[in-house]
Amino acid sequence: MLFLLVFGFAATSAFAQVAKYGKVNEAELKMTRFAQDTSAEAIVLSDYGYTRFSFNHEVQVITERHIRIKILKKSGYDWATIDVPFYVKGGDRERVSSIKGVTYNLENGQVQKSKLESGAVFEEQHSENWFSKKFTMPNVKEGSVIDVAYTITSDFVYNLREWEFQTTIPTLWSEYHAEIPSYYDYKFLMQGYHPLYSNDKNIAASAKPELVNNAYVWIMKDVPALKEEKYITTIKDYQSRIEFELQQIVYPGQAARQMSGNWDDVTSDLMMSERFGAQLNRSGFFKSEVAYTMNQHKTPLQLAQALYDQVKSRMNWNGKYTYLATTTTRKAYETRTGNVADINLLLTAMLQEAGLEASPVLVSTRENGRPPKQSPLVNKFNYVVCHVEIDGVSYLLDATEPLMPFGMLPVRALNGEGYLIKKKEHRWVALKPVVYSKFITTDLALKANGDMDGQATESAGGYYAFSVRKSLSDNGEEKFSESLKRGANYKVGKPMIENKDKLTEALKIKYSISASGNGQDNHIIYLSPLVGHAKTDNPFKVSERVYPVDFGTPVDETIITNYTIPTGYVIDEAPKNVTVSLPNNGGKFTYLVQQEGNTLQVLSRININKPVFYAQEYAYLKEFYNQIIAKHAEQIVLKKGTAN
Structure with missing residues (x-):
């Protein structure tokens, strides 16, 4: 037992470096527990990623990854099942290739290798655009070390994948390299609580004489497991990772092309969108209903409450989160069903038709993560509610819940602030809860x-x-x-x-x-x-x-x-x-x-x-x-x- 404890504490110094694929050492195989976190079912010994741009026939982003994982307990066997997501849209796609893997076991003092067979890799479809390559490493036992490597080639040159330094098991070493052509100006968004061990930038060689590659290296070591705790939003809010936002593209001899935009651009685009702003202008089919309701109620507050109750009682939420409508407000109204945007944009349109000052508010739900206040990234939102101001008092409404009183949002939507959108105005509003x-x-x-x-x-x-x-x-x-x-x-x-x-x-x-x-x-x-x-x-x-x-x-x-x-x-x-x-x-x-x-x-x-x-x-x-x-x-x- 003493030997195991000493061995465990020595683990960081023994393994804290980038592993070479196919080269395991005896210490990795003999390790039986992780002293810094004895509850760990597995640990990431090394995780290495390298991203570069290719200009052969068309511009592509190529990312190579090699990860080595130590399985410590039977409960950690799930870590031997690898799922590599990839995105497809129109004629563009991400391609997962060069998949290889080896499981290492120490048996009777001898290292036994079990290679991943190509036939063990299969493809799954998760949505219209998202797929994954999935496989389970062979011959996994307590004490196994698994090596996995693959390459992702992406046509989406404007979207670099994020790099996660932290997972739900401890990580001894995580290192990410990115060689980014000077044509592309990216903003780096670091998140999480664990500090970087190294953060370097150099100039790298390029196949094109006129092109300069900026070579970045980010390293974290001894990263603790990301553990769920009571009373948090989503654990991803606290994960140590880096994201990339393309600010602008500057090709030689051309004017700079702005990519990230600003909140004014976001507002303008959304208000012109067929699936957002256009929905607020289609009110003809409910004019008579709104007019009748207006005649029945004397005060603006009573009117707003009545219209809110009408939408709640008429519409059935299908449980789907999004800030964009999937159909027209008329069709949603007629079919009496829709996603959260179909319902709450309909509510907003009806309140506006009644002469009330109503606006949509973009929200990132608690399980989706923090709202993107630091950058105008509209895809970080996944929900929309309605804001109405009456006699100087603001009310936030969500008509997806029949039992929700006027002026209350579901707990899922209580995530700090939401982004209020009007034709010529936008601002952040507090998503205040009641008691x-x-x-x-x-x-x-x-x-x-x-x-x-x-x-x-x-x-x-x-x-x-x-x-x-x-x-x-x-x-x-x-x-x-x-x-x-x-x-x-x-x-x-x-x-x-x-x-x-x-x-x-x-x-x-x-x-x-x-x-x-x-x-x-x-x-x-x-x-x-x-x-x-x-x-x-x-x-x-x-x-x-x-x-x-x-x-x-x-x-x-x-x-x-x-x-x-x-x-x-x-x-x-x-x-x-x-x-x-x-x-x-x-x-x-x-x-x-x-x-x-x-x-x-x-x-x-x-x-x-x-x-x-x-x-x-x-x-x-x-x-x-x-x-x-x-x-x-x-x-x-x-x-x-x-x-x-």
Whole structure:
């Protein structure tokens, strides 16, 4: 065991370099665990990429890649299945060629090689434009080292592939070279938290005398695994990688050709697009419906709410994300179905027809990644919502969710800021969430034998109300009733639900609750005061965190339990009242226990006032939850007779 630990710590220095294809060393084969991360199921020993431009018959981009992976556990066998995506559009395509691979195993002190057969490589189609070459390396075992190399030749000379330095397993060495002709001016977009080990630029030789090649090298070493954590958007937001944006092309003797454009160009192009701006101008087919609705409502806000409800009730979302319509607003209206753009561009057009100041807002969803504020890259968006301003107040609307109240966006769309587009204006707008609000009051009569019975009332607002209504709609009241159970000790009656269809009002849930005691009078009664609502698990377990914590929404959760205690019983022990606050008004926890006569009240209130906490605030947030859990675990002790 000692040998393995020493060997593991030596791994970085032994392997931290570009591997040569077909040349494995004994240390790589003998390695059985990775000491820096013993949970690692596999590690990338070396990942090397080299991109160059070819001017033979036509301009092409050629990328060669060689990756070496060590398999440490059976759970890491999936890393022996390689999937190389490639893109095809019209007459242009990417071609994957020169695929080769070898699996190395150490058996009885001898290195055994198992080569990838050409017949083991097959092609899959994932969408209209995306395909992949896929293969699984042969004879993979715990301890195997796999070598894989391939070449991608691309006709898309204006789009360099990104290079990922970081994956979900540790990477000892990742090195990427790019020789870019001086004709092409690229902007390099670095992302992630791991620093570059090396970043060099030189002048490289060129086959064309008039052409200068700029040779770039980026290297990272000892890159930790990219691990999912609770409360993040998408893990790709935090991945260490480099992307390339073509700014301009300058051919000899020609004027510079701008490629990246700016936000003015993006706005103009979108407003002229048949699949975006043109959809807002096709209003003839719903004029009479909008006119009728206008006559029924006196105020602009009431009118907007009515049109929003009409679109929600009429349209059925097909679940597809995009900011571009796939059909005309008329056809979407007639078929009553469409993607998010079909539906929300229709909503925007109807609000505009009603004389309201409505505009589309481009969004990158939480799972898609951060919006591209630093560069005008419209393809980084994958969603669109509607913005309407009424009497100086802004509202954001998404008509894809029938149960979503006016002025609320689905959590999937809450990703910082969105890009608002008008004919002659564009700006970023905050995608502000409403509060996740839960207020639970439980009134219980306690008997000397420990029996309890009473009533509970839950008031749900904001995103909590939406989640409850969605559960009721998807699963029915019977299954929802099961979710109200507070553990094996409590029985819950059939709930009575109020305001289920009144989306702008708080949802009320009332039900009976009871628990059985031990059947005999007790001198001492122990109470878990929050009746099944105590928090018992801290979602923040690691000592340090690199990524921000993103709850998505603010939180306001209040739990009040009122006990009527038996005559002759008094509090012997009780949790002390406490207030815990996060810095910069980030949040607050209040816990109160108070008695008046034979009534005992316990109050717990948790406020999270902002949805995002940065890494430097993590320690405070973790301790905040530690104190909540500790306080919620404390019991109340009732004693018959006089208190101590």
